[in-house]
Amino acid sequence: MDTSYLFLIVFSIATVIGLWKLFPLAGEQSWKAFVPVYNFIIWLKIIKKPWWWIFLIITPGVNFLMYVIMCLLLAKAFNKRSFSERAMAAMFGFIYLPYIAFQKDTKYVGPEDMSKRKPSIAREWTEAIVFAVVAATVIRTFFFEAFTIPTSSLEKSMMVGDYLFVSKISYGAKVPNTPLSFPFAMHTLPFTGTTKSYLEWFKLPYFRLPGFGSVKNNDIVVFNYPDGDTVALGLSQEDQAQSYYQMCRDFGWSNVNNPQAINQYTGHPFGKVTYRPADKRENYVKRCIAIAGDKLEIKDDEVYINDQHVQTPEHAQHHYIVRTKGFVFGEYDYSEHKFMPNNKVLDKLDIYVDEAGITNIMGDTIEYLLNMPVSTSEKVKGTEGVISMERQIAKKGVYEAHVFPHNPAIKWNNDNFGPFTIPKAGTTINLDTSTISLYSRMIINYEGNTMEIKGDKIFINGNETKTYTFKLNYYFMMGDNRQNSADSRFWGVVPEDHIVGKPVFVWMSIKDPAKNPVSGSVGIIKSLTQNSKTGKFRWERFFCFVNKDGLSRSYFIHFIVIVAGLSGFFYVKRKRAEKKK
Numbered sequence: 001m002d003t004s005y006l007f008l009i010v011f012s013i014a015t016v017i018g019l020w021k022l023f024p025l026a027g028e029q030s031w032k033a034f035v036p037v038y039n040f041i042i043w044l045k046i047i048k049k050p051w052w053w054i055f056l057i058i059t060p061g062v063n064f065l066m067y068v069i070m071c072l073l074l075a076k077a078f079n080k081r082s083f084s085e086r087a088m089a090a091m092f093g094f095i096y097l098p099y100i101a102f103q104k105d106t107k108y109v110g111p112e113d114m115s116k117r118k119p120s121i122a123r124e125w126t127e128a129i130v131f132a133v134v135a136a137t138v139i140r141t142f143f144f145e146a147f148t149i150p151t152s153s154l155e156k157s158m159m160v161g162d163y164l165f166v167s168k169i170s171y172g173a174k175v176p177n178t179p180l181s182f183p184f185a186m187h188t189l190p191f192t193g194t195t196k197s198y199l200e201w202f203k204l205p206y207f208r209l210p211g212f213g214s215v216k217n218n219d220i221v222v223f224n225y226p227d228g229d230t231v232a233l234g235l236s237q238e239d240q241a242q243s244y245y246q247m248c249r250d251f252g253w254s255n256v257n258n259p260q261a262i263n264q265y266t267g268h269p270f271g272k273v274t275y276r277p278a279d280k281r282e283n284y285v286k287r288c289i290a291i292a293g294d295k296l297e298i299k300d301d302e303v304y305i306n307d308q309h310v311q312t313p314e315h316a317q318h319h320y321i322v323r324t325k326g327f328v329f330g331e332y333d334y335s336e337h338k339f340m341p342n343n344k345v346l347d348k349l350d351i352y353v354d355e356a357g358i359t360n361i362m363g364d365t366i367e368y369l370l371n372m373p374v375s376t377s378e379k380v381k382g383t384e385g386v387i388s389m390e391r392q393i394a395k396k397g398v399y400e401a402h403v404f405p406h407n408p409a410i411k412w413n414n415d416n417f418g419p420f421t422i423p424k425a426g427t428t429i430n431l432d433t434s435t436i437s438l439y440s441r442m443i444i445n446y447e448g449n450t451m452e453i454k455g456d457k458i459f460i461n462g463n464e465t466k467t468y469t470f471k472l473n474y475y476f477m478m479g480d481n482r483q484n485s486a487d488s489r490f491w492g493v494v495p496e497d498h499i500v501g502k503p504v505f506v507w508m509s510i511k512d513p514a515k516n517p518v519s520g521s522v523g524i525i526k527s528l529t530q531n532s533k534t535g536k537f538r539w540e541r542f543f544c545f546v547n548k549d550g551l552s553r554s555y556f557i558h559f560i561v562i563v564a565g566l567s568g569f570f571y572v573k574r575k576r577a578e579k580k581k
Helices: 003-025 030-034 038-046 053-057 063-077 083-091 093-101 121-142 244-251 253-257 343-349 374-381 436-446 556-580
Strands: 144-148 162-167 220-224 230-232 273-275 283-290 295-299 302-305 317-325 330-333 338-341 356-362 365-373 386-391 417-421 428-430 451-454 457-460 463-465 467-469 474-478 499-509 544-547
Touching: 003 030, 003 038, 003 093, 030 038, 038 053, 038 063, 053 063, 063 083, 063 093, 063 121, 083 093, 121 144, 144 499, 220 474, 230 244, 283 295, 283 302, 317 374, 330 356, 338 356, 343 374, 365 374, 374 386, 436 451
Parallel strands: none
Antiparallel strands: 144 162, 162 499, 220 283, 220 499, 230 273, 283 474, 295 302, 295 417, 317 365, 317 386, 330 338, 356 365, 428 467, 451 457, 457 463, 499 544
16 A cells, blocks of 8 residues: 555544544533544534634645644643643654643643734744645635646647646646645646656545636637646656657556656656546646537637637747758757757848757758747848748648647648537437547546447446447647647547636746747846847747737836835825825
């Protein structure tokens, strides 16, 4: 048995035993200690705290802190108020509660009346920190969460280095599946490579609170990475999002099963393969191209929903083959066998250096692959040395193994995909061995069934069947960076229980030096006097609201004016008050 599970079993039994003996001393019946959740409500009643604290107890990050606080208050209610007694209750409550419960002199005296005591500086700071942690965790879990765009999949609508707030209330906040977790940690404890930040002994089923609406076509959505349910852990934090399934497809099963095999992308061993619950999978942000019930088809990189063409987002990026006379956008280093980008030219065009490369050298004619929006491609056409340029599009019928459903019989690729109808809750589909690869992951991984194929027969939960009725709604997510985005074209649809929220406000945007090595490397102080092209701050993206087309106008100047005005108002008010005195 895993040591974490063993600890939680001991922890829970010890706590219940302590409550079982202490409840009668406080005038409550002992059997109430054995009823989950209700025992905590009685506990709150004994220490005279509001019943709604129960919601804090099930909130990830707050729960452990609340348990410590409740153990401390319960010990005080039974007259254990010395420094050593309070320390034991706070640090080892699950041991200390049964200990005092079996002492003959233990007596209930009620909660300590703190109104008669002048708080010390240490207590004031402790209470302030505890309040801040509790408030921040509740806000982060149920209302808004700070988020940073980690990848370029939505370029240039949402950009790497955008700092934004995600609204959990737009679609309704999810009640956490794993409420026993460390504050502000996603899935791994800080400063560790593989230690889980949560415990799986106590889990809650999927439940979503009422929201202001549902996911609509073309919404920009934050969600838990579906392919991240199983990951191979490397040695560092950056290895935590590596999909086990994708690595199996990239490197072969035998390599991934060997924990000493090296991941060529990160340079670290693959490490231990582990499972993660839905709420502990990485947060991704994409555009919802199709919702449940929609028929999706991608033809030559153009999206069609229910047989109607969908307008491509204004800032969408595409791959272009650009031919030049001589080296214009970078050179090839034969000694190092790698592309050496022309940082100055690429940075001026705002083309990320890691999304450019040389595909062919034919004498003095150089063929580049550049990833950029249409507006930038017009500027590239006018660049000295450019001979020709064309969009790179994979032909229909060309099978790409990394594209969903990873079945050679279904010849889909990045630019020609479908038709595929997105599953909707309550709808029934016909199943056969030729199409089962489209739905098997949903049926098994997301809806909790077992499935077996014997010859041409399909068995779900042990019963032969030719149909299946879906329990959940699903969504097809796609990046605006059309040919450089890991999205539903690669790992399939997103189930509704993975939807996190909606980006609503970008408050700051900073360039990544790895992508913009010239302007992105300018110092922070110097960038304060630079514009968005020459410095690292994208000023036009400060204090912007997020909409379907990208960002609204910047309200940064308005913010500065309001802050300056309020500061001046309160300064004058204070000076007048001082003058009157």
